[in-house]
Amino acid sequence: MGIYKEEHDIFRGTVKKFIEKEVLPNIDEWEEKGEVPRSLWKKCGEMGFLGMCLDEKYGGLEVGFEYTAVLVEEFGKVNACMPVVGTGDILAPYIRDFGTEELKMRYLSRFTKGDLIPAIAMTEPNTGSDLKGVRTSAISDGDDYIINGQKTFITNGNTCDMMIVVCKTNPDSNSLSNAFSLIIVDDGTTGFIKGRKLNKMGMHMQDTAEIFFEDCHVPKANLIGEEGKGFGYLMSELQKERLVMVMWGQAMAEAMLQMGIDYAKSREAFGQPIATFQHNAFKIADMATQVQLGRSLINELIIDFIAGKDIVVKVSMAKLYVGEMANNIAAKSFQLHGGYGFMEEYPIARYYRDIRAMSVYAGSSEIMRLVIARSLGIEPT
Ligand SMILES: Cc1cc2nc3c(=O)[nH]c(=O)nc-3n(C[C@H](O)[C@H](O)[C@H](O)COP(=O)(O)OP(=O)(O)OC[C@H]3O[C@@H](n4cnc5c(N)ncnc54)[C@H](O)[C@@H]3O)c2cc1C
The missing domain is CATH 1.10.540.10 (Acyl-CoA dehydrogenase/oxidase, N-terminal domain)
Structure with a gap:
């Protein structure tokens, strides 16, 4: 279909x-x-x-x-x-x-x-994959919450007009079912402090920042959903985030494959296009096969998602596969470009450094393996 x-x-x-x-x-x-x-x-x-x-x-x-x-x-x-x-x-x-x-x-x-730039802040300096470790607190004070804590690696962190912040509203509990909440903080709120824009190895046009909360008073009306239910909300929406990220990584992999093919067909060495050396031709054939596998998996996922099926395991598999595959395609396409791949005039240079984070953000490859193993009745320790 x-x-x-x-x-x-x-x-x-x-x-x-x-x-x-x-x-x-x-x-x-x-x-x-x-x-x-x-x-x-x-x-x-x-x-x-x-x-x-x-x-x-x-x-x-x-x-x-x-x-x-x-x-x-x-x-x-x-x-x-x-x-x-x-x-x-x-x-x-x-x-x-x-x-x-x-x-x-x-x-x-x-x-x-397009009048409001949003951001979401989960990650903290001491915790990323393990959201149970979130320490940013939101303590009830009349009609307000008072937020204290720190976030890092926040996309749109510097330019945002509002941020959905994962906070601990129940300091006495570590339970995922009642300790965490999602609260909206508007730019300009006293105690909402945008820190430095982080200096990254890639994705340079993407603003990524550190954020601090110092006695930041936010009205309780800014709570999303019910207090304490934030983790459940994250788990339900993160699947779609992963799907979007996987589609993005796949599109980049397809573009990088094409760059490698185009370059290898046009560049000559030892009197022939480098694509026609059997080593390179076979390498390109392997790359195309891996990219096609990603495309088939993603198209199936898109169909499942539109049909309202539970995609948790399949999207974790896709995130794992595409994150690793796209990095592999980047490395191989880069190699086909020789020294020119290292030059900024060739887009593979930018794609190569940008794709690196794909296997880390929105659930790292290791966390995806954890989800998949658990779905098979195995609890890795
Ligand atoms: C470009 C970029 C943009 C981002 N944007 C945002 C954003 O907008 N909002 C936000 O909240 N966060 C954002 N993040 C943060 C991102 O979600 C985290 O980096 C990610 O969740 C991993 O957390 P960590 O960096 O703390 O690594 P850690 O959790 O410390 O993990 C370190 C390593 O250990 C591995 N590991 C962890 N636990 C296990 C385990 N149980 N078994 C095996 N291996 C394990 C991880 O896979 C990883 O390889 C962004 C990150 C990047 C790079």
């Missing part, structure tokens, strides 16, 4: 045109600046790219996940603006699925217009 119909192909054409005009000419500048401009959010909002899955009353398009798949695939191919186009399906659903009507009107309507 195919995924896409004519309307999706038309949408793909629109996305491609937008990327050609608004993204490709600016990539070097954004990489240099360490962020994409607010005007890009606005333009994406005007195109309807932000929060496409949301209800029309919040400015969404109420369209199926196929549209997200197209959007993520096209931006993933050019490896640009993931925190812009990904957020509609990674962050907005927390508010859509668990927030009050007031929160939906306040945040989603601005987000879909």
